[in-house]
Amino acid sequence: MTTLTVNGIETTLDVPPRTHLADALRETLGLTGTHLGCEHGVCGACTVELDGSPARACIAFAAACAGAVVRTIEGFEYDSVMAELRAAFTAHHALQCGYCTPGMLITARDIVLRIPGADEARVRRELAGNLCRCTGYQGIVDAILAVLAARRG
């Protein structure tokens, strides 16, 4: 039994020790907005917020997350920074199939809050852990830069 907070709700998971956090979120809690692209910790599709920072849910064991505070894409429904990013992602055509998008948004939100002065090169470097096969990244980078610029005023 592992107790953790998921999207603001204290939750007890009863999953086998080998279950990774992404499977627990998806299969046990029905939070299918967290996607799996590699389960090797490379593609970033499974990125969630874990204790305030982006983390790969495919290489964290659920049983090791006791006491953790986890936020998935579903948990950002009313988040104002995420709302800005969503609008910018649409305006800059930053998604095609949408599969990488939840992980991309969680990383993007972290960039926006953590590095308010980030320029294009920095944004690209920070995105190194999130693969997108559809967009060629330009729309994603532009969307993040637009939110950064708007927040700088």
Add this chain to the structure above:
Amino acid sequence: MADGGSGKGVGARLPRKEDDRFLRGKGRFVADIRIPGMREVAFLRGPIAHARIGAITVPEAHRAAVFTASDLTDVAPIRAYSGLKGFRRSDQPVLATGKVRHVGEAVAMIVAATRAEAEDIAGLIDIAWEPLPALVDMAEARATTTRVHEEWPDNIVLETFVDDDLSDIAATAPIVIRRSLRTARQCMSPIEGRGVVAEWDGRLDQLVMWSSAQMPHITRSGLSECLGLDHGQIRVISPDVGGGFGYKGILLPEEVALGWLARRIGAPVRWIEDRFEQLSANANCREHAYELTAYADGEGTLLALDCEAMVDAGAYSSYPFSACLEAAQIASILPGPYRFGRYRCRTFSVATNKPPILPYRGVARTGVCYAIETVMDAIAEATGIDIETVRQRNLVRSEEMPYTNVTNKVFDSGDYPEALRRAAAALDIPTLRAQQASETGPVRTGVGLSIFCEQGAHGTAVYHGWGIPMVPGHEQAQARLTPDGVLELRIGAHSHGQGMETSLAQVAHTILGINPAAVRLVHGDTALTPYSTGTWGSRSAVMSGGAVAAACETLAKRIAAIGAHLLQAEAGSVRVEDGSVVAPGGASVTLREVAHTWYRAPQLLPRDVDPAGLDVTAGYKPLSDGGTFSYAAHACAVTVDTETGFVTLGRYVIAEDGGVCLNPMIVDGQVLGGTAQGIGTALYEEMPYDGEAQPLAASLADYLLPGAGEIPRIAIEHMETPSPLTRFGQKGIGESGAIGPPAAIANAVNDALRPLGARVDALPITPRRILEALARAGR
């Protein structure tokens, strides 16, 4: 702009309707589907590339959970034959039968409560393998007595020959170029893999299958052939698809297996491909080898081209495209956008012990563009003419359009020289040449160009010629006004990121004036949509766009007739615009009122109303089956660090022409995304195999997909030459971006290496290949 100024029709950069659900994590992909009682499937895949399967021993406790070929006696193998003369037929068993022919071929299907438990059981199954020599290289496979398919006389799937006696030119041409080029085997790598959920509906006597598929109707036809069910007993639903690029344009053995299993065990079943399966069992595209001889005159005019090409077709012929399309297409499209008149080309599709080849975005085009553009740079080098001028001398010119080339392709429209001029001008080659002239250190600048045209949306005549199981005909669409005036569009093609929910709503807006927000696209479900070969071959904007327009035009007439009656106006005098029917005096009724009248107040209808109502099915074909030809020129600068072998991309410019764009923002997105894939082909992506045909890149840490840091900002220059063949002048362009980069980047790298006497003749251009080339040059 064709959108009439509303900002919402054809030609508008309308934000996408589908974005919202993905941005909130509400997309529904196949792995998100839950059915009560659903069981999980894992496949036991052969660990050896070529081996006979001896006794399969399953522990007693797990017998009921394990299924092998001997259980699937009522399942026919997958058969994808081509009608091309000399094509060698082979069947692909759904589960390996007798022997395995590539690493990762499924041998047993295991069902359990969870995937992990199914994999545990797979680990307990013992198979007595009798290894056979593995064919890993296509040249070697042509020479050996080992057979991928024992009943064949050799390992050649198909040989094609475009014949011409070039000896007169060979004897006199002042310039003769020879090149041997190779491209690597790649894995298409959508971020979402494949996946299948299957359920047998006993009430309807119907198999219901959810699959991450580009071509659900073709999947259904294939399932029908393999499972012996009629089409009415099969419903295929393709939910949101997390990228395709060709990887999901296939009937999967796993689909057939799960379809059979769901019925057999009477429970819903699910299989979700993991990345290891994808990489180890399905690196299935792009591996070409070229032997090129080109003849040119002293002015740089290409006189003739002679080519022998091989494609590693892998072990089986995949449904529906078959194992020979790639090589056969090489022969027909190698001449590219150029106007030379003499051509000889021999191609071989060679069977090996590798995964069966599938057409990846661009299909053969990426390889042939690399080949012909390498030749162009070689002519430039031999003649001392600059790289832009040598191409300009050979390109088909706009005043020659429509142009029939040496392989009888009919280029529909465009200005190829202008695209090249724009891309080259935007790159600013003189400044880069000055930079090069000043370089003496280890870091060298290179400049590269490529230009190509892309046949898209080609139809019946072309595919009938290939003789494969799938021949596209008229594309159909349905347009239906609901009682409250919402427009439902139904198409048989499917989106895997192309944004058709938006672009087809724009088409409807252009015809009916209806707000795109009031248009819903229904696609990806064979029970709800008209038959279609699906989304492949850069065809949906042309084919589904044309079909939706045709359906909306007929619907507009029926709406006008009812509207005129309600307005007490002459039937022919009203206009349908802005979501209303408008009489000459300005009086109007909304589409909603018209729809309400048809469905809920029929007493108000005219007596001669069309009884077919507000529900239209229409079919569409372009004026010619030969396809549209979009085109693009790519121009790039690179720097090569000759000490480390690392390549850094500098400025990258694309001048492209896809005719009239339904939504230019979406087209840009396709070009940018395709270009990133092309950069992967050029510099990073390769599935190496060892001498036993074992794949050596088993995770995304070994198989390198380009990330945001590897892709430079790409500048796009737009041109817009309408196609004379299509409804709005649109051309197929979805694959375009993936075609040009390897050629342009390879030319740029070799331009940088030229002063050092080195040249790389293989893709991807890795640091190792660059350092080896420098070492060969004595550097």
